[in-house]
Amino acid sequence: MSDKKIIAVLGATGAQGGGLVRAILADKSGPFKPRALTRDVNSEKARALAAAGAEVVAADVDDPATLRRAFEGAHGAYCVTFFWDHLSPEKELAEAGAMAEAAKHAAVAHVIWSTLDDTRRHVPLKDDRMPTLMGKYKVPHFDAKGEADALFTRAGVPTTFLLTSFYWDNLIYFGSGPKRGPDGKLALVMPMGDKKLPGIAAEDIGRCAYGIFKRGREFIGKTVGIAGEHLSGAEMAAGLTRALGEKVTYQDVPPEVYRGFGFPGADDLGNMFQFKRDFNEYFRGARSVDFSRSLNPELQSFDQWLSANASKIPIEAPAS
Ligand SMILES: NC(=O)c1ccc[n+]([C@@H]2O[C@H](COP(=O)([O-])OP(=O)(O)OC[C@H]3O[C@@H](n4cnc5c(N)ncnc54)[C@H](OP(=O)(O)O)[C@@H]3O)[C@@H](O)[C@H]2O)c1
Numbered sequence: 310m311s312d313k314k315i316i317a318v319l320g321a322t323g324a325q326g327g328g329l330v331r332a333i334l335a336d337k338s339g340p341f342k343p344r345a346l347t348r349d350v351n352s353e354k355a356r357a358l359a360a361a362g363a364e365v366v367a368a369d370v371d372d373p374a375t376l377r378r379a380f381e382g383a384h385g386a387y388c389v390t391f392f393w394d395h396l397s398p399e400k401e402l403a404e405a406g407a408m409a410e411a412a413k414h415a416a417v418a419h420v421i422w423s424t425l426d427d428t429r430r431h432v433p434l435k436d437d438r439m440p441t442l443m444g445k446y447k448v449p450h451f452d453a454k455g456e457a458d459a460l461f462t463r464a465g466v467p468t469t470f471l472l473t474s475f476y477w478d479n480l481i482y483f484g485s486g487p488k489r490g491p492d493g494k495l496a497l498v499m500p501m502g503d504k505k506l507p508g509i510a511a512e513d514i515g516r517c518a519y520g521i522f523k524r525g526r527e528f529i530g531k532t533v534g535i536a537g538e539h540l541s542g543a544e545m546a547a548g549l550t551r552a553l554g555e556k557v558t559y560q561d562v563p564p565e566v567y568r569g570f571g572f573p574g575a576d577d578l579g580n581m582f583q584f585k586r587d588f589n590e591y592f593r594g595a596r597s598v599d600f601s602r603s604l605n606p607e608l609q610s611f612d613q614w615l616s617a618n619a620s621k622i623p624i625e626a627p628a629s
Contacts, residue, residue, distance in 0.1 A: 313342040314384035316522060317417075319370065319408070321345030321363070322354035324478065325389050325423055328515020332605075334362050341522060346379050371400075373407040380415035385522050387515075388412070388461075389423040390454065396574055398446055398453030405457035409464040419529060420461060420468045421518050427455025428584045431591065438587070439564065439580045448581045450574070458532075469521050472534035474596055476511040477614050480549075484572070486622045487549055487557045493627055495553075496560040497546045500567045500582040504589040506545070507536035507596040510614040513605055520604025534596035535604070538611050548611050552619035 316333060320326030322345070333343040345358045346368040359365045368379035370390070380386055388408040390401045405422070412420045428448045434441045446452045461468040479485035487495040499506070517535045521528050540548070542559035549557040564586075568579030585592050602608045 311342060314340060315344050315364075315382060316341045316385040316387065317344045317346060317366075317380050317383040318387045319346050319368070320387075320389045320391065321358060321365075322347050322352060323389075323391075324476065324511035325473070325514045325518070326387055327354075327358075328512040329387050329518045330358055330363050330515070331361070331512070332516045332519035336519070339523070341385070341519075344379070344383060370404045370407060373411060376407055376411035377414050380411045380417055383415060383417055385419045385421070386412050386415075386417045387421050387423070387518055390457075392450040392453070393574065396449075396577075398443065398449040401450070401453040402457055402460070405454070406460045409457075409461045409466050412461075412466045413464045418467060419522060419526070420466050421471050421521055422458065422461050422468050423454075423473055423514075423518075424458055424470045424532075425451040425454040425472060426584075426592070426595070427452050427458075428580075428588075430455075431588050432584065439583050440568070440576065442576055442580065448584055449577050451581060451584070467526075467529045469528040469530075470532040471514075471518060471521065472532060472595055473514050474507040474509040474534075474536040476514075477508050477537070477611060478511040478618070481618060481621045481623070487546075487553075487624065489625045489627065490560075495549075495555060495557040495624070497542060497549060497557055498560045498562055498567075499542050500562050500564040500579065501542050501586050502561055503541055503543070504586045505539040505541050505593060506585060507534075507539045507593055508545075508611060509535060509537040509601075510609040510618075513537055513601070513608050516605040516607060517601055524604075532595075533600070535601040536593075536596040536598055537601065537609050537614070538598060539593050539596075540611055545611065548615055549619070549622075551612070552615035553622070553624065555624075
């Protein structure tokens with residue numbers, strides 16, 4: 310019988326959790342084995358994880374009893390919420406609370422909580438440089454995660470608070486890729502001014518989390534931040550130009566214009582970019598690339614990520 314310790318992984322069929330499951334499985338002589346949690350054990354992605362050697366277990370973060378069962382017997386748990394599925398910070402807080410309770414109930418020895426900065430510590434609600442959203446947030450999908458840190462601490466769960474970064478994969482899956490302007494030219498549109506944006510290959514988040522679990526108790530009770538590279542919009546556009554073989558320019562837009570783009574969550578993302586721009590020194594300081602590489606020696610640069618993924622970025626054909 311294997312004496313490997315179980316790491317229960319939420320979001321195992323998704324970006325962050327999937328990277329962690331694959332990192333654990335790739336280290337055949339490592340101390341851990343993954344328990345992949347999913348709402349549907351029969352989905353194609355769940356079956357692929359089982360075929361690769363993961364234990365696959367049904368759990369729904371909105372059903373606390375299933376979470377408690379799924380955490381039973383686990384040494385570690387990777388906890389992440391899914392803001393963009395529902396756009397509700399209150400739901401995110403409730404889900405994080407249920408995760409903390411389940412981890413406490415199962416006496417999990419090490420939780421990694423995938424969190425983000427509570428921007429209200431830097432931009433109080435009365436600061437009108439950016440609008441207050443949903444009554445009590447500046448950047449709802451950041452603030453609720455940061456606020457949820459206390460739920461893990463209060464439950465007495467041994468937790469590492471992991472600050473993640475902008476996925477470069479957003480260029481493929483989140484509509485953040487270069488767009489053709491009225492002049493037919495490709496532009497990368499972001500309200501970052503000339504400031505640098507910490508970014509990361511989504512797959513590397515799970516690999517860094519694996520590095521944290523391997524380091525034992527070292528980061529329990531600590532907040533640690535990760536990024537693959539910090540790049541300005543112009544540097545990202547130059548990388549895209551090289552990888553796509555077509556000129557991409559960086560187009561800085563004011564955050565208020567970005568907030569008005571009209572897609573669901575545009576106001577949240579406009580505030581998010583403004584926060585990253587206006588508090589750039591703090592934000593970058595919390596996400597060290599060298600530290601991330603010490604956790605995950607395979608950490609990808611933007612160019613490396615592009616060489617494997619640029620062909621998946623949806624690019625509108627030029628008008629003929
Ligand atoms: N995009 C970015 O740049 C970025 C950067 C930093 C942080 N984030 C944060 O990352 C989080 C999302 O993580 P991700 O990108 O890894 O997610 P993802 O790729 O969208 O995958 C989410 C997975 O979670 C599972 N899931 C969804 N609802 C669930 C529920 N109620 N119970 C159990 N599992 C559920 C789904 O699996 P099943 O269908 O198999 O159940 C899905 O495959 C968001 O909160 C976002 O704010 C994003």
